[in-house]
Amino acid sequence: MHLHLHPVLLIVAAEEERGREIKLRAMASPLRFLSSLLLCLLALLLHRATVTSGCFSMEREALLDFKAGFHDTHNRLSSWVGQDCCAWAGVICRATTGHVVKLDLRNTNTYDRALRGERMNSSLLALSHLRHLDLSFNDFSGICIPEFIGSFKKLRYLNLSSTYFMGGIPARLGNLSSLYALDLTDALYVDDYGNGYPVDNLDWVSHLTSLKHLDLSGLNLTDVPDWFSSVNMLSSLQVLNMSYGGLNSIPVSVVHVNFTSSLTVLDLSFNSFSSTLPKWLGNVSGLTSLGLSSCEFRGTIPGAIGDLSSLTFLNLGNNFLLEGIVPRSMANLRRLEELDLSVNQLSGTLTGWLEQLTNLIVLNLSYNLFNGSVPASVGKFSNLTGLYLGGNSLGGVISEAHFESLTKLRVLDLFDNSITVSIGQSWVPPFQLRVIYLSNCHLGPQFPEWLRFQTQTQELTMHDCKIAATIPNWFWNFSSSTVTLVDLSDNRIRGRLPSSLSFARLEELYLDSNLFEGPLPAMLPSALDTLYLSNNSFTGQLPGCGIDETTYASLRGRPQGRSGSLKAIPRFDLAASYGCPIN
Known part of the structure; x- marks a missing residue:
């Protein structure tokens, strides 16, 4: 029996031993956890031992060395004292690590308080966790862009705009493979003659494969051989601005454009391409803003422009040589x-495409060859603030319907067209205009009564508007606190001038070639520096009369102080008006 129990007892003993081991392990687990926790805390304490009051000493010393390279006449860096560099102006640290991740020294007061950079030491590389560097609108005109900036491996944002560094752009910036945004607008010094340091190539740009925002505007890129190939490597690019760059070539046709699906903003304005509009533009379907003004583009506007249905801003103005009709696809x-299609040679009518653009805020078609009438549907453009149609060959009639919903309109420019403005004398306009250019339109024969409701106008021109009526008394209080220019010349307006003009800010007054009569005002606005009264029938004594021709000639060329008399007006014309002669 004992022989049979012995194996059983051995098994039981073994099980008990195993149970004791399990209990011991269970008891040891909390101890092991506590030991691990203590080790972590000790490591953290050792880590923080290198930090003084939330700032790494190495990073603090690097920032102080950086500060020493500035001439800070306005004490913008006066907070850069003490141990905690994370509390200094423009220095941002990550809360979890204490490392400096952002250095923002942008000069927000662009007319003053600029830091003057006299040197930049590579010790700044101690900020190895830096992601954001902004030195914009400070003055570095005595030094070059440091090569070491290209060694900030984690940098995502770099802004050196309006810093005026000497020399060129270092190719080592191409090492910033994590960069999302690069702004080098006016980053290089420009002399008094407008000559900036030339940039000879942009090959380094092609290595910035993460780049979404690139602004090279204002740089001298005239010598760059193939700028498009470099930029075309950036498949994630969303914003590209190369305006005012002196670029003189652009490919008209491209086999493949890498940023067709990503690019939303393209500004190439103020360059000298002297070519037709690129065909590949129609493939950049995500564009919301396209600026191609003053680029010397010629030829017609391609129908593919209508494929850019996401556009909210389109400027093709001041190209001078764009011609032909506006494609109907513009309606898309x-x-x-x-x-803005201004200052070109575009022709044809406005119907068939303009009516669909109901979200327009600003419409500028001035100085072209457009003909026909203005669609009445423009009166439905309820967001319109500026309507610029001057300098065309437009005709037809503009009535109250053209202004029906234009409550936000501030600029009305119909200058130098053959338009008849037919508006009832009892009409009350829905807008308050700041600028009114109606010269050479047919407004008369009555004086437009609707003007009396305009109380905020700054400029009014109604030269040669076929007005043949007596000027109403209310006009002498027209926008009296805001108006600076009034031109009623070359009409047949009758009436007398008041004894004093109440236009507090009036600088230019043109009443010449009308039928005004009676004496001139005894008091004139103190701001007035241009007065034309010739070819009228004024009588009586001139204010300040009796001065000789030599004195009048000197007054025409330079201000003499403003006393309210004709003696104080630098430019005026009284020829063929009655009054005392100029001897």
Whole structure:
């Protein structure tokens, strides 16, 4: 029996031993956890031992050395004292690590308080966790862009705009492979003659594969051989600005554009391409803003422009040589808020495409060859603030319907067209205009009564508007606190001038070639520096009369102080008006 129990007892004993081991392990687990926790805390304490009051000493010393390279006449860096560099102005640290991740010394007061950089030491590389560096609108005109900036491996944002560094752009910036945004607008010094340091190549740009925002505007890129190939490597690019760059070439056709699906903003304005509009633009379907003004583009506007249905801003103005009719596909751009086609040779009518652009805020078609009438549907553009149609060959009639919903309109420019403005004398306009240019339109024969409701106008021109009526008394209080220019010349307006003009800010007054009569005002606005009264029938004594021709000639060329008399007006014309002669 004992022989049979012995194996059983051995088994039981073994099980008990195993149980004791399990209990011991269970008891040891909390101890092991506590030991691990203590080790972590000790490591953290050792880590923080290198930090003094939330700032790493190495990073603090690097920032102080950086500060020493500035001439800070306005004490913008006066807070850079003490141990905690994370509390200094423009220095941002990550809360979890204490490392400096952002250095923002942008000069927000661009007319003053600029830091003057006299040297930049590579010790700044101690900020190895830096992601954001902004030195914009400070003065570095005595030094070059440091090569070491290209060694900030974690940098995502770099802004050196309006810093005026000497020399060129270091190619080592191409090492910033994590960079999302690069702004080098006016980053290089420009002399008094407008000559900036030339940039000879942009090959380094092609290595910035993470780049979403690139602004090279204002740099001298005239010598760059193939700028498009470098930029075309950036498949994630969303914003590209190369305006005012002196670029003189652009490919008209491209086999493949890498940023067709990503690019939303393209500004190439104020360059000298002297070519037709690129065909590949129609493939950049995500564009919301396209600036191609003053680029010397010629030829017609391609129908593919209508494929850019996401556009809210389109500027093709001041190219001088764009010609032909506006393609009807322009009507597809129904999200447009600003359209500028001014100063070209575009022709044809406005119907068939303009009516669909109901979201427009600013419409500038001035100085072209457009003909026909203005569509009445423009009166439905309820967001419109600026309507610029001057300098065309437009005709037809503009009535109250053209202004029906234009409550936000501030600028009305119909200058130098053959338009008849037919508006009832009892009409009350829905807008308050700041600028009114109606010269050479047919407004008369009555004086437009609706003007009396305009109380905020700054400029009014109604030269040669076929007005043949007596000027109403209310006009002498027209926008009296805001108006600076009034031109009623070359009409047949009758009436007398008041004894004093109440236009507090009036600088220019043109009443010449009308039928005004009676004496001139005894008091004139103190701001007035240009007065034309010739070819009228004024009588009586001139204010300040009796001065000789030599004195009048000197007054025409330079201000003499403003006393309210004709003696104080630097430019005036009284020829063929009655009054005392100029001897």
